[in-house]
Amino acid sequence: MSFDLVVLAADAVADDAAVREMAGRCRAADHIDGELDERVVGFYERLRGRFPDHGAGGPDSPWMSTPLAVGIDHVFLTMSFSERSSPAIETVFALATEFGLVVFDPQSDDVVRP
Numbered sequence: 001m002s003f004d005l006v007v008l009a010a011d012a013v014a015d016d017a018a019v020r021e022m023a024g025r026c027r028a029a030d031h032i033d034g035e036l037d038e039r040v041v042g043f044y045e046r047l048r049g050r051f052p053d054h055g056a057g058g059p060d061s062p063w064m065s066t067p068l069a070v071g072i073d074h075v076f077l078t079m080s081f082s083e084r085s086s087p088a089i090e091t092v093f094a095l096a097t098e099f100g101l102v103v104f105d106p107q108s109d110d111v112v113r114p
Contacts (some may be wrong), residue, residue: 001081005089006104007096009037009073014102016111021028021037024105026074037073039099044068044075051088062088 006023014022023034048054053066062085069076077092079085094105097114104111 002078003081004106005077005079006106007040007043007075007077007091007092008102008104009040010102012100014068019041019104019111020109024078025107032072038051039101040070040073040075042096043099043101044070046077047088047091050091061086088113 006026008019008022008026010019010022048068051062053063054070061081063077064080065078076089079088093103093112095101096112100114102111102113
């Protein structure tokens with residue numbers, strides 16, 4: 001069993017509806033190209049330094065799908081619904097706060113800001 005989180009480089013003034021819309025656009029096959037948001041780059045590099053998303057993940061990996069889906073302004077995370085994901089979830093929220101990113105939980109429709 002798995003669940004998703006989406007980490008987004010949303011504008012600071014974006015309301016919850018705008019964040020949800022952004023997450024929907026990021027999932028679309030026709031997502032726009034452009035310059036990488038440095039906050040997303042920093043977040044992804046630090047996250048995969050702690051929880052690698054390439055190669056054999058092993059029984060302790062929190063990821064149900066690898067590599068993680070990364071775009072110019074987002075990172076999609078499909079995680080195991082188990083205790084092995086707890087440290088990764090804590091890291092995701094800590095890094096999102098550090099880099100000024102928004103976390104969207106599509107299961108609960110919650111938006112968490114830094």
